Amino acid sequence: MTARAAAHRWVRPGALGAGGLRYGADYNPEQWPRDVWHEDMRLMREAGVNIVSLGIFSWALLEPRPGEWDFGWLDEVMDLLHDNGIDVDLATATASPPPWLTRLHPEVLPVTADETVLYPGGRQHWRPTSPVFRRYALRLVRALAERYRDHPALVAWHISNELGCHNAFDYSDDAAAAFRVWLRGRYGTLDALNDAWGTAFWSQHYGAWDEILPPRIAAAQRNPGRQLDFERFSSDALREHLRAEAAVLAEVTPDVPRTTNFMVCQNIRDIDYATWAGDVDFVSNDHYLRPGELGRDDLSFWANLTGNLAEGHPWFLMEHATSAVNWREVNPPKRAGELRRDALTHVGHGADAVCYFQWRQSRAGGERYHSAMVPHAGADSRVFRDVVALGAELRALAPVAGSHRERARVALLFDYESWWVSGRDSHPSDALRYDAETLTWYRALLDRGVRVDVLPVHAAFEGYEVVIAPMLHVVPDGLRRRLEEVVLDGRHVLATYFSGVVDEHDRVWLGGYPGGLRDLLGVTVEEFVPLLPGTRVRLSSGAVATTWTERITRVGADVEVIDTYADGDLAGGPAVTRRRVGGGSATYVSADVARAGAVDLLRAWAAEVDALRGEPLAADGRLETIVRAKGGTRFVFLANRTDEAVDVPVTGERVGAGGAGAERAGTEPVWRIGPGEVAIVAQPGS
16 A cells, blocks of 8 residues: 555545445535425435535525624534434535625636636636635635534535536636746746746747746647646646645544545546545545446446546545436436446445435526436436435445455556647647547457556556556656566556657657657657548558558567558558567557457457456456455456346355346356346455
């Protein structure tokens, strides 16, 4: 366990891993008259709800005028919940300031890159670096902590809400001043900053710190080094706000664990959550399913990453949807069985709490068409019946609570900075999608039945037999050395196109691509050859590239050409290579070979790398296998990735309701797992 993980307080009574799995929602009783509150308690008991997040957007009601507090209604709700056996993850209520604050202090409002002020009327209309906002917010946090420090319903603090969801980037004068302080801390001198940013280009050399501004709208392409540092700074600025609220809570209520809801999903790319995980006592996440068949693997991918941000410890699924959301262009409801499947997939990847936005579907406001545990149709509805059934199953899964994710043998690296930088303007192609490329390889591994950990790039690589790094564009020298150590240790690395190109300042590694990984991979690329829309390039293996190819001009003596380009300008040239170093290897895939091409490559490679041969229970990739373990027991989650039933021989004890087993004469028990279903089996651990 790392020093950061050891600092986490995972065993707080009533929070996570104590007394079974947690189940609930954001609860917003202030939206409803008091007679509804008592109906809520009855329905919560029926559903098996045992925790709610409370007070998330209540600042205007808690402090109706500056310094004037109204806790009466919240006292009543806290008592009511406790009387009904429901615990509270109490929010600090700082997510959205009340109208009086922005009227008195319009200087707290955030500013966009084109200097448009974002006015009240939505949410999160505040600057992360505003000292005025910070002062008022921390006063509220202290008042709440002192009021409820001894309340028996309080089991955790919920700091703000979805920090940065709508205000990740602020370009105001407050931000400019804070950015300069951050840059002084990072570089120390202007000479070091000028070198890192390459300011000799376009006469951008800085002679004084006050000349530096956030990357506001400019006449031409903005300096890439400045953009990257501003993205880092913006993530850190929100993190500093998280830390400021947490410090007050730690002072007043040192024994109450603190968390905030991350947004680890394909829609949010602005925050490097790997740097935040050490600032909370347990990791929490909000996740909303991408509709369609892709969504199953997509949900698993981000849940997998969240579990590894938590370093395998249990975490809290703070928000997801019972059915439709309201913010896509088209918002279809979930299909039958999807509510259960989505929840249990998260549990498999380490969630000890399954919660929704929100308990009761709003009658008014911007999210009134977002689904909830109690929909507009009321309790006599398919959604609520599914909610009640899931609550019963989560109670039956109590033995799983407190278990840790079992480490896989294969790691798939995920790097927020490569996500940011690879999608920048003025690159060889605007069609590159870092998150899509990483998901392609994740799906290919699942298709092969391989269990994999989606690993933040700063995590330790020890213990993984294979490390796959799709489009790892940003490679500082330290990361280069860590990947080289994997291969020298007799293990295996695979990198894909547009990897290793720049250092931590977004400066190109010279000498040919793949830059910082050139020596490790043993090849030199002289030119990128991105493909025009509609162009297809075949590889000799049958794989087809539609976005990207590369001209590999030098191949080391210890490098084997695995695949070549079959047509186009690069016909006959190397496309996929492998450098062998003792028992280890380094593979480079220079084209976007898509899911089918990745599957074929992994299949061929599995002949010599045992970790890529797939799990026996994966049924040739039709099932995803996810494993949690504690006390000598392995809990194996089998998630059907298809629209057809899958029969699989399983030994062990069924946990929960999924996967009805049937004995077959002369064979071990065979479970039939229906389309999109999840079954859980408890087996003896090693």
